[in-house]
Structure formats: C-alpha cells, structure tokens
Amino acid sequence: xxxxxxxxxxxxxxxxxxxxxxxxxxxxxxxxxxxxxxxxxxxxxxxxxxxxxxxxxxxxxxxxxxxxxxxxxxxxxxxxxxxxxxxxxxxxxxxxxxxxxxxxxxxxxxxxxxxxxxxxxxxxxxxxxxxxxxxxxxxxxxxxxxxxxxxxxxx
Numbered sequence: 001x002x003x004x005x006x007x008x009x010x011x012x013x014x015x016x017x018x019x020x021x022x023x024x025x026x027x028x029x030x031x032x033x034x035x036x037x038x039x040x041x042x043x044x045x046x047x048x049x050x051x052x053x054x055x056x057x058x059x060x061x062x063x064x065x066x067x068x069x070x071x072x073x074x075x076x077x078x079x080x081x082x083x084x085x086x087x088x089x090x091x092x093x094x095x096x097x098x099x100x101x102x103x104x105x106x107x108x109x110x111x112x113x114x115x116x117x118x119x120x121x122x123x124x125x126x127x128x129x130x131x132x133x134x135x136x137x138x139x140x141x142x143x144x145x146x147x148x149x150x151x152x153x154x155x
Contacts, residue, residue, distance in 0.1 A: 059086040061151045062144050063137050065130070068095035069155040071104050079155055080108040084118050090140045091122045094133050098124040 069076050093102045102124035109120050125133045137150050
C-alpha cells in the first residue's frame with residue numbers, strides 16, 4: 001500500500017466512515033478520532049468505481065495490549081487484519097470477556113486455514129492487573145527490539 005508522510009493508506013468499505021486518526025488516539029489509549037472526518041474519498045475516481053474509500057492509518061507497533069471490545073464487534077475483525085498486515089508479534093487481551101475475545105482473534109487469524117502466512121500471537125489475561133500484563137508484554141522480545149514501545153489499543 002502507498003505511504004505518505006509515514007502514514008499508510010488502507011481500503012475500507014464505503015459504508016464505514018472516513019477518518020484521519022492520530023497515532024496517540026489510534027494506538028495510544030485515548031478513544032475516538034481527532035482531526036476531521038470526511039464523508040467522501042480523497043478525490044480519486046478509482047475509489048468511486050471500486051465503491052471503497054481510503055483512510056490514513058499509522059501502522060501498529062509489534063507488541064499491543066488490547067482492551068477487550070465486544071467479542072462480536074466488526075472493529076475486532078478489522079483490528080486483526082490490520083495487526084496481521086502490520087506484522088504485529090503479540091496481542092495481549094485484557095478486560096471483560098478477554099478469553100472469548102482471544103478465541104475470536106485466533107479464529108480470525110487461522111481463517112479457513114489456507115493461508116499459512118497469517119501469523120499473530122494472542123494471549124488473554126482475565127485475572128491480571130494492567131501492570132502485570134504490561135510486565136508480561138515487556139518480556140516478549142522474540143525477534144523484536146526490546147526498546148520498541150508497547151501500545152494499548154481501545155476499539
């Protein structure tokens with residue numbers, strides 16, 4: 001996908017909103033978006049013919065803590081696809097129903113089993129404090145720079 005100023009363009013169905021999300025909001029713990037929301041494409045005729053809009057998204061870091069959304073949320077499926085595309089190594093799920101959310105993440109990773117390049121490790125932490133989960137995630141350095149930041153994600 002093309003990159004501009006360190007931001008990545010991604011495709012989303014026309015029915016979803018078009019937004020520019022900031023790094024801190026998208027991955028830094030705050031909910032929602034900032035900046036502007038646009039109900040249209042970036043002016044590309046190609047987008048009009050494909051029925052898709054484009055939005056700017058900053059790639060995820062390699063280690064994430066996911067505050068569990070509802071297990072059947074569409075945003076969870078989108079998150080998993082983005083995490084796989086960004087080559088995220090670990091997603092540690094915390095919060096209410098985190099075991100079920102982790103199971104759904106695993107199902108989304110495997111899919112129909114035909115693509116063995118889809119890789120992502122997920123863990124659930126139902127009885128642990130956020131500090132314990134941060135400590136666990138900080139020890140996850142398999143093929144990673146240990147100084148790379150850990151981000152918390154709210155969907």
